[in-house]
Amino acid sequence: MNATAESYTTEDGRTIGPVVMEMKNITLRFGGVEAIKDISFDIREGEIRAIIGPNGAGKSSMLNVISGFYVPQEGEVWYKGSRRPSMRPYQVAEQGIARTFQNIALFEGMSVLDNVMTGRLTHMNTGLFAQSFWKGKAEQEEIANREVAEKIIDFLEIQAIRKTPVSRLSYGLKKRVELARALAAEPSILLLDEPMAGMNVEEKEDMSRFILDVNDEFGTTIALIEHDMGVVMDLSDRVVVMDYGKKIGDGTPDDVRNNQDVIDAYLGVAHD
Amino acid sequence: MFYREAGDFNTSYAEDQQTFPIKFDRYRYYVVLFIAIFVVPFIINDYWANSFLLPFLIYAIAAIGLNILVGYCGQVSLGTGGFMAVGAYACYKLMTAMPDVSMFIHVLLAGLITAAVGVLFGLPSLRIKGFYLAVATLAAQFFLVWLFNRVPWFYNYSASGQINAPERDTFGILITGPNTEAWATYMFCLIFTIASALVARNLTRGSVGRKWMAIRDMDIAAEIIGVNPLRAKLTAFAVSSFFIGISGALFFSIYLGAVEVGEVFGITKSFLVLFMIIIGGLGSIFGSFAGAAFLVLLPVLLKIVGVDWLGWPTDIVAHLQLVIVGGLIVVFLIAEPHGLAQLWRVAKEKLRLWPFPH
Amino acid sequence: MPEQLAFTIEVFLNGLMAGVLYALVALGFVLIYKASGIFNYAQGVMALFAAMTLVGIQNGQVPFSHLINAILGTDVHHFGWHVHSAIAIVFTVAVMVLLAVCVQRFVFRHLVGQEPIILFMATIGLAYFLEGVADLMWGSEIKSLNVCATEGACLPQGLNMWIDETTYNAFGYGFFIDNLDIVASIVAIILVVGLVMFAQYTKQGRAMRAVADDHQAALSVGVSLNFIWILVWSLAGFVALVAGIMWGAKSGVQFSLSLIALKALPVLMLGGFTSIPGAIVGGLIIGVGEKLFEFLIGAPFLGGATENWFAYMLALLFLVFRPQGLFGEKIIERV
Numbered sequence: 001m002n003a004t005a006e007s008y009t010t011e012d013g014r015t016i017g018p019v020v021m022e023m024k025n026i027t028l029r030f031g032g033v034e035a036i037k038d039i040s041f042d043i044r045e046g047e048i049r050a051i052i053g054p055n056g057a058g059k060s061s062m063l064n065v066i067s068g069f070y071v072p073q074e075g076e077v078w079y080k081g082s083r084r085p086s087m088r089p090y091q092v093a094e095q096g097i098a099r100t101f102q103n104i105a106l107f108e109g110m111s112v113l114d115n116v117m118t119g120r121l122t123h124m125n126t127g128l129f130a131q132s133f134w135k136g137k138a139e140q141e142e143i144a145n146r147e148v149a150e151k152i153i154d155f156l157e158i159q160a161i162r163k164t165p166v167s168r169l170s171y172g173l174k175k176r177v178e179l180a181r182a183l184a185a186e187p188s189i190l191l192l193d194e195p196m197a198g199m200n201v202e203e204k205e206d207m208s209r210f211i212l213d214v215n216d217e218f219g220t221t222i223a224l225i226e227h228d229m230g231v232v233m234d235l236s237d238r239v240v241v242m243d244y245g246k247k248i249g250d251g252t253p254d255d256v257r258n259n260q261d262v263i264d265a266y267l268g269v270a271h272d
Numbered sequence: 273m274f275y276r277e278a279g280d281f282n283t284s285y286a287e288d289q290q291t292f293p294i295k296f297d298r299y300r301y302y303v304v305l306f307i308a309i310f311v312v313p314f315i316i317n318d319y320w321a322n323s324f325l326l327p328f329l330i331y332a333i334a335a336i337g338l339n340i341l342v343g344y345c346g347q348v349s350l351g352t353g354g355f356m357a358v359g360a361y362a363c364y365k366l367m368t369a370m371p372d373v374s375m376f377i378h379v380l381l382a383g384l385i386t387a388a389v390g391v392l393f394g395l396p397s398l399r400i401k402g403f404y405l406a407v408a409t410l411a412a413q414f415f416l417v418w419l420f421n422r423v424p425w426f427y428n429y430s431a432s433g434q435i436n437a438p439e440r441d442t443f444g445i446l447i448t449g450p451n452t453e454a455w456a457t458y459m460f461c462l463i464f465t466i467a468s469a470l471v472a473r474n475l476t477r478g479s480v481g482r483k484w485m486a487i488r489d490m491d492i493a494a495e496i497i498g499v500n501p502l503r504a505k506l507t508a509f510a511v512s513s514f515f516i517g518i519s520g521a522l523f524f525s526i527y528l529g530a531v532e533v534g535e536v537f538g539i540t541k542s543f544l545v546l547f548m549i550i551i552g553g554l555g556s557i558f559g560s561f562a563g564a565a566f567l568v569l570l571p572v573l574l575k576i577v578g579v580d581w582l583g584w585p586t587d588i589v590a591h592l593q594l595v596i597v598g599g600l601i602v603v604f605l606i607a608e609p610h611g612l613a614q615l616w617r618v619a620k621e622k623l624r625l626w627p628f629p630h
Numbered sequence: 631m632p633e634q635l636a637f638t639i640e641v642f643l644n645g646l647m648a649g650v651l652y653a654l655v656a657l658g659f660v661l662i663y664k665a666s667g668i669f670n671y672a673q674g675v676m677a678l679f680a681a682m683t684l685v686g687i688q689n690g691q692v693p694f695s696h697l698i699n700a701i702l703g704t705d706v707h708h709f710g711w712h713v714h715s716a717i718a719i720v721f722t723v724a725v726m727v728l729l730a731v732c733v734q735r736f737v738f739r740h741l742v743g744q745e746p747i748i749l750f751m752a753t754i755g756l757a758y759f760l761e762g763v764a765d766l767m768w769g770s771e772i773k774s775l776n777v778c779a780t781e782g783a784c785l786p787q788g789l790n791m792w793i794d795e796t797t798y799n800a801f802g803y804g805f806f807i808d809n810l811d812i813v814a815s816i817v818a819i820i821l822v823v824g825l826v827m828f829a830q831y832t833k834q835g836r837a838m839r840a841v842a843d844d845h846q847a848a849l850s851v852g853v854s855l856n857f858i859w860i861l862v863w864s865l866a867g868f869v870a871l872v873a874g875i876m877w878g879a880k881s882g883v884q885f886s887l888s889l890i891a892l893k894a895l896p897v898l899m900l901g902g903f904t905s906i907p908g909a910i911v912g913g914l915i916i917g918v919g920e921k922l923f924e925f926l927i928g929a930p931f932l933g934g935a936t937e938n939w940f941a942y943m944l945a946l947l948f949l950v951f952r953p954q955g956l957f958g959e960k961i962i963e964r965v
Binding site for chain 2: 669696697700737740741744746747748750751752754755756757758759760761762763765766770889892895896898899932933934935936938939942943945946949950953
């Protein structure tokens with residue numbers, strides 16, 4: 001493998017940067033159940049990194065550890081060259097890690113635009129006092145951030161619904177709005193929790209295109225969980241495979257595809 | 273045809289984000305303001321001031337405050353009466369300790385003191401949610417009323433245990449005590465009401481408001497996208513209590529003049545303000561006004577119809593009022609959880625399209 | 631035995647008795663909450679309503695007489711008869727069942743699937759509505775409630791004297807406990823045991839528990855949710871009646887009854903909303919706690935009347951450290 005601090009170029013000419021996040025020997029338990037057992041892997045700048053595995057493999061738990069929602073009992077998370085101390089999820093978000101959720105977690109009482117604007121909250125810091133007068137600092141900040149949000153809205157082609165209450169949208173559109181909200185944060189790492197779950201083929205294609213475009217256009221590092229093997233293999237630069245909380249494979253899609261453990265986990269293996 | 277939107281475009285984000293993006297709405301709002309400021313003070317009399325206008329303006333401030341907490345931030349509070357009492361007693365202590373300072377300052381300071389108390393009782397909200405929190409705020413309600421009842425320092429050791437507003441003026445115009453004029457008290461309250469509505473509007477349309485609503489709609493997701501939940505909830509408690517404190521201060525000093533805490537700021541007051549925002553509309557500044565107007569007017573109307581026209585005993589009318597208010601709460605929650613404000617919005621939508629709805 | 635200690639023990643015992651009554655009201659909450667997820671703020675007003683109805687029927691009052699008189703200009707007040715307590719109780723239970731049917735049919739059937747906090751606010755509205763109706767029906771003046779025709783006819787008179795004497799002989803200090811409290815405790819215990827038996831061993835009880843566990847699953851095995859909800863509201867109405875009788879006999883039937891019942895809320899916060907043993911233990915803790923606090927700290931140092939807020943403060947502080955209550959399970963949050 002390559003040294004962690006160096007960039008390299010893939011076969012199809014994409015430049016992958018140095019390691020930005022590294023998980024070291026993570027173990028996560030709920031009571032007596034070990035959801036994640038001693039897993040280590042890294043995420044490099046600018047790559048699309050996938051975590052795959054069957055149901056209950058611990059993928060979502062892994063994502064929750066990265067976004068600070070679960071605190072692992074053992075192991076360390078290294079981010080941008082230093083060890084991340086134990087912190088609350090909002091502090092993780094402030095460090096530039098944004099995510100989407102498997103079961104859409106939009107703010108149902110707000111419009112699409114407001115939802116996307118919540119993604120900008122980590123960039124907005126006008127005090128209470130200045131905001132109560134609006135004119136001046138608060139308004140300037142609002143407009144500056146609105147411009148960023150509108151750029152994302154254009155990019156994901158949801159201009160027409162920007163004033164619509166989120167609760168009226170279809171499932172596919174909700175997923176897209178959620179992606180917009182995460183992107184609006186201009187994250188250094190974007191975590192996607194099953195971005196294509198429950199979508200039809202057409203919607204999946206759209207979503208794949210958006211993910212690739214995001215990576216391409218903004219250079220955003222993306223870590224995603226997905227069930228659909230086909231999609232994952234097409235999208236990602238490197239893949240981690242999990243099964244029963246353990247890591248059973250890690251490498252390029254081709255490496256993983258030929259890994260015997262992975263084949264066993266997915267196709268089942270005869271126990272005799 | 274009542275609405276003309278055609279040709280009314282917003283060409284910048286600033287224009288799109290103003291309070292009334294549609295010109296027609298904007299003009300109507302200016303007209304209402306103009307009447308409130310330049311017409312009403314000249315035709316007002318004591319009956320109108322005391323039976324409707326003053327309580328309406330003052331309750332509207334309390335309703336805006338509670339709406340920020342319940343409607344925008346999703347934290348149900350049953351302690352409004354207690355917090356209004358804090359505002360009232362803070363105002364009383366300030367008025368008597370510093371007679372020469374303007375009432376404006378006193379009322380604002382009373383609001384700030386209430387905000388501090390509100391933050392204190394808001395602290396448990398990080399760990400307690402939903403109706404657990406609602407019940408926890410009952411602790412504030414009962415404790416605060418008890419405190420003002422039992423600790424003589426708060427009522428300056430007066431024999432009756434009541435607090436009475438001494439005569440104070442602002443810019444040379446008398447606004448508290450028995451010898452005030454209706455227009456003066458009205459204008460004093462109006463200034464606070466308009467300012468409260470503007471501040472509430474500014475806060476709820478910007479990043480603070482979005483943080484509150486994010487917490488309201490899904491607190492876990494809000495924290496993961498970068499909202500500090502304790503901070504967001506505490507600012508909601510602070511801002512909400514600030515308004516409620518102002519309202520309590522005005523209620524005591526301008527409207528009633530004398531207060532016995534258990535009677536005036538008991539738990540029924542908490543429910544009254546909560547009902548205002550349910551009927552008016554949760555999460556709507558306009559709804560706070562509508563709900564306050566409705567519940568201030570209802571007893572007045574019932575009294576006119578029941579007692580004056582039909583000659584019924586007052587207690588029957590009072591009981592009927594309970595039935596009507598309770599029934600309306602249930603009806604609104606079933607049929608229109610967003611209250612009068614939503615009815616108004618729907619009516620407006622219809623008017624915008626009228627006469628060509630398709 | 632030193633005087634102060636003996637006093638304290640007496641206060642403790644009296645607190646225990648008050649706690650039993652809190653627990654009784656709290657039981658009504660738990661029943662409804664378990665089966666429907668509704669936090670019924672109106673439980674206290676239901677107790678008031680039940681007690682007022684009982685007194686009204688006993689005295690042969692004409693319902694809504696004030697309203698009728700006001701509208702029609704008549705002057706009716708009483709039917710002119712007195713109804714025996716037992717019969718009056720039966721009628722009152724019937725009224726409470728009718729109320730349960732109405733509440734279910736006209737209110738909560740239309741609110742199925744709403745957020746818990748909306749349901750909670752609806753019950754506050756319901757509380758106002760019921761209070762108004764009760765006042766219109768029976769008048770709002772304070773009424774005395776006497777379930778027994780003559781003093782001592784159904785209360786085991788002299789029980790407290792016996793306790794007083796026995797303890798005096800044993801410790802040199804006679805404990806005084808109100809007779810009514812003793813009866814209330816006995817009734818409460820019978821009621822709790824009865825409810826638990828009902829829930830454990832009858833078909834309806836099992837259906838009730840099934841609904842409490844999982845609405846969807848219960849539906850799919852053929853339990854009628856509508857029926858169960860009416861059933862729990864009726865049961866809660868019955869419990870409210872018992873609580874109303876106890877409180878009413880003690881301090882008269884009046885509005886403050888519904889406020890006393892509010893104390894059941896902190897009881898539930900201590901005990902957890904879903905646990906019947908929790909409601910009982912919570913009730914006892916609150917009852918004893920507030921009486922002891924008032925006796926040892928409140929009255930001597932704080933100017934008294936701390937019972938107004940002690941229960942709420944205790945519950946609040948407790949919840950900050952253990953949000954799930956005494957018996958609740960720790961909640962693991964997911965996204």
